[in-house]
Amino acid sequence: MSTELPLRRLVLRLTLVVVAMFGFGFALVPIYDVMCQAFGINGKTAGAYTGAQTADAAREVRVQFLATNAAGMDWEFGPQADQLSVHPGASTEIRFVAYNPTDKPMTAQAIPSVSPAKAAAYFHKTECFCFTQQVLQPGERIEMPVRFIVDRDLPADVRHLTLAYTLFDITPRQPPVATLSATAAKESLQ
Amino acid sequence: MSAVIDDHGHAGHDHHHGPAKGLSRWLLTTNHKDIGSMYLWFSFAAFLLGGSMAMVIRAELFQPGLQIVQPEFFNQMTTMHGLIMVFGAVMPAFVGLANWMIPLMIGAPDMALPRVNNFSFWLLPAAFGLLVSTLFMEGGGPNFGWTFYAPLSTTYAPESVTFFIFAIHLMGISSIMGAINVIATILNLRAPGMTLMKMPLFVWTWLITAFLLIAVMPVLAGVVTMMLMDIHFGTSFFSAAGGGDPVLFQHVFWFFGHPEVYIMILPAFGAVSSIIPAFSRKPLFGYTSMVYATGAIAFLSFIVWSHHMFTVGIPLVGELFFMYATMLIAVPTGVKVFNWVSTMWRGSLSFEAPMLFAVAFVILFTIGGFSGLMLAIAPADFQYHDTYFVVAHFHYVLVPGAIFGIFASAYYWLPKWTGHMYDETLAKLHFWMSFVGMNLAFFPMHFVGLAGMPRRIPDYNMMFANFNMVSSVGAFMFGATQLLFLFIVIKCIRGGPAAPAKPWDGAEGLEWSVPSPAPYHTFQTPPDMSEVHEHRKGTGGELTP
Numbered sequence: 001m002s003t004e005l006p007l008r009r010l011v012l013r014l015t016l017v018v019v020a021m022f023g024f025g026f027a028l029v030p031i032y033d034v035m036c037q038a039f040g041i042n043g044k045t046a047g048a049y050t051g052a053q054t055a056d057a058a059r060e061v062r063v064q065f066l067a068t069n070a071a072g073m074d075w076e077f078g079p080q081a082d083q084l085s086v087h088p089g090a091s092t093e094i095r096f097v098a099y100n101p102t103d104k105p106m107t108a109q110a111i112p113s114v115s116p117a118k119a120a121a122y123f124h125k126t127e128c129f130c131f132t133q134q135v136l137q138p139g140e141r142i143e144m145p146v147r148f149i150v151d152r153d154l155p156a157d158v159r160h161l162t163l164a165y166t167l168f169d170i171t172p173r174q175p176p177v178a179t180l181s182a183t184a185a186k187e188s189l190q
Numbered sequence: 191m192s193a194v195i196d197d198h199g200h201a202g203h204d205h206h207h208g209p210a211k212g213l214s215r216w217l218l219t220t221n222h223k224d225i226g227s228m229y230l231w232f233s234f235a236a237f238l239l240g241g242s243m244a245m246v247i248r249a250e251l252f253q254p255g256l257q258i259v260q261p262e263f264f265n266q267m268t269t270m271h272g273l274i275m276v277f278g279a280v281m282p283a284f285v286g287l288a289n290w291m292i293p294l295m296i297g298a299p300d301m302a303l304p305r306v307n308n309f310s311f312w313l314l315p316a317a318f319g320l321l322v323s324t325l326f327m328e329g330g331g332p333n334f335g336w337t338f339y340a341p342l343s344t345t346y347a348p349e350s351v352t353f354f355i356f357a358i359h360l361m362g363i364s365s366i367m368g369a370i371n372v373i374a375t376i377l378n379l380r381a382p383g384m385t386l387m388k389m390p391l392f393v394w395t396w397l398i399t400a401f402l403l404i405a406v407m408p409v410l411a412g413v414v415t416m417m418l419m420d421i422h423f424g425t426s427f428f429s430a431a432g433g434g435d436p437v438l439f440q441h442v443f444w445f446f447g448h449p450e451v452y453i454m455i456l457p458a459f460g461a462v463s464s465i466i467p468a469f470s471r472k473p474l475f476g477y478t479s480m481v482y483a484t485g486a487i488a489f490l491s492f493i494v495w496s497h498h499m500f501t502v503g504i505p506l507v508g509e510l511f512f513m514y515a516t517m518l519i520a521v522p523t524g525v526k527v528f529n530w531v532s533t534m535w536r537g538s539l540s541f542e543a544p545m546l547f548a549v550a551f552v553i554l555f556t557i558g559g560f561s562g563l564m565l566a567i568a569p570a571d572f573q574y575h576d577t578y579f580v581v582a583h584f585h586y587v588l589v590p591g592a593i594f595g596i597f598a599s600a601y602y603w604l605p606k607w608t609g610h611m612y613d614e615t616l617a618k619l620h621f622w623m624s625f626v627g628m629n630l631a632f633f634p635m636h637f638v639g640l641a642g643m644p645r646r647i648p649d650y651n652m653m654f655a656n657f658n659m660v661s662s663v664g665a666f667m668f669g670a671t672q673l674l675f676l677f678i679v680i681k682c683i684r685g686g687p688a689a690p691a692k693p694w695d696g697a698e699g700l701e702w703s704v705p706s707p708a709p710y711h712t713f714q715t716p717p718d719m720s721e722v723h724e725h726r727k728g729t730g731g732e733l734t735p
Contacts, residue, residue, distance in 0.1 A: 025412025168431030
């Protein structure tokens with residue numbers, strides 16, 4: 001019955017479990033990102049792709065482009081072509097146009113998503129405006145390029161995939177004046 | 191409250207270490223019985239509050255069209271009803287039962303950490319004071335459902351969401367400390383010779399529940415902390431605009447949320463496993479398999495969370511994995527139901543109120559389990575998702591599951607707590623009114639759900655009108671009946687036939703070896719359990735006549 005020391009040690013261990021599980025909750029965030037990329041959950045795409053592939057001229061895949069504004073976003077935003085036929089392995093460029101019709105400078109962030117989800121892991125972006133934030137002055141219009149490669153290993157039953165961008169207004173979070181680096185990145189893209 | 195409870199500390203007053211007088215007894219007490227009583231009263235108050243919110247919901251849904259409340263307030267009612275019932279009624283009730291019964295069942299003088307125990311309890315009124323106060327704030331209380339999915343609970347939340355977050359933090363801390371206390375008590379304070387496999391199943395299920403609690407309550411604390419950071423500190427855990435993902439919220443939440451549903455039912459499994467043998471006058475059938483089944487359910491509860499999210503866009507492999515893993519839970523649960531039925535088989539049954547609630551528990555919980563299996567079928571779930579079928583399912587496992595388990599426990603141990611027998615006639619009336627009311631309220635929800643009525647909406651198509659009216663009548667009946675329960679308990683505290691130390695002739699366990707009412711201090715000298723046989727081992731032979 002005299003359990004003073006074991007009790008203290010037991011409670012200490014249980015408290016450590018609690019702290020560890022609190023940390024595990026936060027660890028789920030990167031784990032989730034890794035799982036999403038590994039399994040293409042939610043059509044999440046990876047960051048910039050640095051590899052190169054040779055074109056598979058025998059196969060053609062149709063890539064559709066979608067542009068959506070998130071709630072409260074007033075920009076005009078859309079692709080220059082609704083769809084392109086590409087050879088897997090070939091590097092292709094498509095431009096999206098954004099226009100700020102409001103009378104104030106705004107910052108935007110585009111979030112990509114690929115459907116069907118299982119194709120997401122086979123869609124590589126070598127260059128994308130979604131890697132940076134975009135700042136537009138009132139009335140300013142820019143063309144933003146995306147350069148992508150559809151992987152040669154894309155499952156044979158996928159003949160058609162969709163690249164969708166949702167444009168979010170993040171001005172309250174990233175005031176345009178404070179994002180010099182984003183502006184620089186935009187200029188380098190132009 | 192204290193005026194009522196003072197009565198059942200009577201035996202303690204003659205004792206050399208009786209309770210302190212007045213309010214400070216309740217504020218400062220470290221006595222497991224006092225704290226257990228406070229938990230139980232708190233949970234009953236929360237039950238009535240959450241229940242009255244359910245009455246608002248059912249009154250609004252009595253007829254189609256907007257009748258009584260505005261949709262904004264309706265959303266606050268559904269949210270608060272869920273939060274209060276889960277965190278305020280069911281969980282504290284089981285902690286109260288644990289406080290009262292675990293030391294008595296294992297021959298311990300008190301809980302291992304009595305001061306922590308006091309703090310765990312007194313955090314709860316603070317947490318729920320915060321939570322309920324949001325209803326009176328500008329913009330209203332939480333209106334995003336008890337699952338508080340982002341971005342409803344972040345970007346689009348009312349201002350009061352910060353109070354909600356702190357309330358969750360407080361009740362989480364309370365639960366975690368309570369769980370650590372339970373584990374420390376069970377592992378360290380068992381009477382000499384009380385091996386783990388001699389413990390009553392209620393102690394076993396609570397030990398496993400406590401491990402579930404310390405594993406997942408911190409994850410809940412983590413997810414609300416992420417919400418707090420998203421709302422106030424500019425992070426983007428759940429905001430797609432900043433590179434986060436709202437679906438991540440659902441994964442983290444349900445990693446907590448699924449074990450949580452077992453936290454709410456495992457202690458009821460344990461209590462029923464004591465009550466059914468007592469009123470069958472037979473040892474529990476398959477004690478060892480009950481222990482392992484509980485462990486198996488607890489383990490499986492960690493790997494099935496995505497079955498709440500079949501429709502968010504999970505890869506096919508994921509849907510299949512979570513579907514089969516979920517169905518696997520039916521196996522250990524089936525073992526338990528089989529053991530309860532086998533315990534009753536050829537027993538000398540009698541149907542006092544605890545047994546009525548326990549038998550109803552077995553039957554109705556199984557119905558809830560079956561609708562759970564239907565929901566587990568991933569392709570079919572696309573039809574059922576977010577309909578009243580889901581509402582019917584989880585109310586069938588929570589009301590006749592958790593709540594009936596608590597009622598059964600209350601009637602079973604009331605004589606031990608108060609020293610008086612409760613009024614059996616009124617208790618049976620309470621049971622039958624609850625049984626009929628509950629089934630009237632929730633059974634039609636299966637039908638309207640399958641026909642497509644969405645949950646959490648204050649209005650509905652005319653075609654659902656009749657079933658909804660039946661549901662509302664049943665809900666009003668169930669709700670009003672709980673006032674009868676309050677009356678029965680108060681009547682039992684104030685008087686009634688004196689209860690012997692062991693009022694149920696078939697009951698087993700150390701708690702019946704102390705007088706009724708249980709003295710303020712029990713097992714100051716631990717009982718020697720080494721002569722007692724390993725729990726009912728080898729007595730499965732009762733089945734052969």
